Structure formats: C-alpha cells, structure tokens
Amino acid sequence: MHTKNLVSGIQPSGRLHIGNYLGALENFTKLEASKEYRCFFMVVDLHSMTEPYDPAAKGVQVMDTLAGFIAAGLDPKKSVIFVQSHVPAHCELAWILGSITPFGELSRMTQFKDKSARQEETNIGLFTYPVLMASDIVLYDAEAVPVGDDQLQHLEFTRTLARKFNHRFGETLVEPKPLMTRTPRVMSLTDPARKMSKSEPAGCLFLDDEPDEIMKKVMAAVTDSGAGIAYDTESKPGIANLLEIFSSASGKPIEELVRDYGEEKYSAFKKAVAKAVAKKFAGYRKKKAKLMANPLKLVKIAARGAKTANAVANAKLAEVRKKVGLL
Ligand code: AMP
Numbered sequence: 001m002h003t004k005n006l007v008s009g010i011q012p013s014g015r016l017h018i019g020n021y022l023g024a025l026e027n028f029t030k031l032e033a034s035k036e037y038r039c040f041f042m043v044v045d046l047h048s049m050t051e052p053y054d055p056a057a058k059g060v061q062v063m064d065t066l067a068g069f070i071a072a073g074l075d076p077k078k079s080v081i082f083v084q085s086h087v088p089a090h091c092e093l094a095w096i097l098g099s100i101t102p103f104g105e106l107s108r109m110t111q112f113k114d115k116s117a118r119q120e121e122t123n124i125g126l127f128t129y130p131v132l133m134a135s136d137i138v139l140y141d142a143e144a145v146p147v148g149d150d151q152l153q154h155l156e157f158t159r160t161l162a163r164k165f166n167h168r169f170g171e172t173l174v175e176p177k178p179l180m181t182r183t184p185r186v187m188s189l190t191d192p193a194r195k196m197s198k199s200e201p202a203g204c205l206f207l208d209d210e211p212d213e214i215m216k217k218v219m220a221a222v223t224d225s226g227a228g229i230a231y232d233t234e235s236k237p238g239i240a241n242l243l244e245i246f247s248s249a250s251g252k253p254i255e256e257l258v259r260d261y262g263e264e265k266y267s268a269f270k271k272a273v274a275k276a277v278a279k280k281f282a283g284y285r286k287k288k289a290k291l292m293a294n295p296l297k298l299v300k301i302a303a304r305g306a307k308t309a310n311a312v313a314n315a316k317l318a319e320v321r322k323k324v325g326l327l
C-alpha cells in the first residue's frame, strides 16, 4: 500500500504541449506506476479563470485536459483524477490560508509579476493564485508535487505557509516537496530564450498536433545560424532544446544523438526530431480523439474522482476549521 500522498494540477487553458508532458505529465504516469504514492491529479479550472477566457469554451478545455491525462497514460482506477472546482473545500481553505499570508510575499511571485504585466487588468485572483495552489496541495496531505521549474517558487511559498500555519495553530499541514524531471523547462520553438507556454501557442508543440503540423513547426523552429549539431545551451539554445525533445521522444541519450547527427545539416536533424515526436505521440493522439468523442466517459471519470477527492479534502478541512477556531 502507498504510505505517502502526491498531488499535482494542470490548467485547462489550452491544449497540452510537450513542455507540460516532459516537465510534468510523463512524470505523473511514472509516479502512478511506481505505486509509491497515492496520487491526486486535478484539472485546475479555478486557476485558469485568472487569465482572459471564453466561458463558452471553458467546459471543452476542461474535458480536453482530462482527456489528455488519460491519453497520456493515467489510470482513473489507480489515481484520483478530478476537477478542482468540483471540490469546494479548495476555496474555503484558500480563504483561511489567505488570512495568514503576508501581502508582500505574494507581490514577490515571478508568475504574478509576469502575468500581470501581460494583462490589461490585473485581477485579485492572479494575485492570490499561489494561496489557492497551496490549498490544493495541503488538503491532500501531499508530501510530493511533480511540477516543472516554473512552479518551484509557488511550492516554496506553500512550504512556508504550511510551516507558518503549524507554528500558529499546531501541527496540521504537511510541507510538500517538488519532484522534477530531467527536462523541467522545455523552451519555446519560436524563442528558445523563453519557456514553451500555452499563452504563446506559436512556440508550442501540442501533444495532439498531427504529424504534418509537427513537421512544419519543428522545421520552422528558431535555431542559430551556425552549423553542426551539438548540445550547448549557451551558444546553441534552439538546437539544445530540440536535442532534449528528441532524446525524450526517442528514448536515446543526447550523447548518442549528437554522435549520430553531429555532422548533419539542421534540416535533416529537424526532420528526424519531428518524426520521433510524431511517433512518440501517435498513441496519445488516437486515445485522446477517442475520448473526446465519448464525453460521457470523461464526465464519469471526473464524477468518480470528485467523490473521493471531496471525502479526503473535507476531512482535512474539518481538522483545519477546528484548529483555527471556527465553530
Ligand atoms: P500549466 O500549463 O501552467 O498548468 O502547467 C502544468 C505543468 O506543466 C506544471 O507542472 C508546469 O510546471 C509544467 N510546465 C508548463 N510549461 C512547461 C515547460 N515549458 N517546460 C516544462 N514544464 C512545463
């Protein structure tokens, strides 16, 4: 039996890309298979409301992300797979945690600074985003949280907050540790100095892109003007990023790929990268299309996950309410 709990979440704000996969989702499936943890994986729809969106499209995006979880290999019989807003305890705990969160700490969050600079109107949700994320985690007594490196600051915040809560109200919340993959930061195809991000779709390789789209995007990926395939994140960041993606997609170590393609032209190398990616996600594309054609199955998976998640979360919330003195 599992002795430890694990939690992670992905926003339903666009299709899943290879950064999500190599930084987080692939690791979810490995961790599920390891049986070391009782896993809780959620689609964080409430978090995704902090950026501009179309209400008519949100439901489909939630289904799309759920389908992505299953198509990537997660098993709803082994993990608790659910939608964040189906568990009201997340918001209630976020309020309680918000009351012990210093304003200044949230102002320092890089993601808040980046996103609020990009948005016309900065909303309070974007500011308190890390408090909701902390509540997502501590409600399930999670010891481990698999994420990409852009979430490390939020996890550190969660740890600090849990410690503060325990200090003030007595030992209650577990301090979670991040779990990262070998590729915690996949870079954009159009700008290898920036991370691949759903908010900039042009630089993304989506997991359900068709092979011809993958080929088109990889061939157009920004690389330096030099020649030769070598792994150098400083002078050849575009090629280094493609090598990371190629290595993960093919299962071959980077050194072997550099040996095989070192003398090749960029175009031949890129063609091979695109082919490997298309092959790696062939099963994903098929499985996801099948799931999206059967929304009832996804609804049932989410309903079953919500039942378990609510039971676990409500028990923890009851403990917290008592500790903080609520009647
Ligand atoms: P998001 O799409 O922002 O909800 O992110 C979901 C998960 O994917 C989080 O664990 C992120 O850290 C991870 N992630 C997002 N973008 C990347 C990227 N470019 N490289 C690696 N991991 C990423």
Ligand code: TRP
Residues within 6 Å of the ligand: 007, 008, 009, 010, 011, 044, 047, 132, 133, 136, 137, 145, 146, 147, 151, 154
């Ligand atoms: N903030 C995370 C992201 O943008 C998503 C997220 C919300 C999350 N709640 C979480 C990740 C809890 C891990 C655990 O990627």
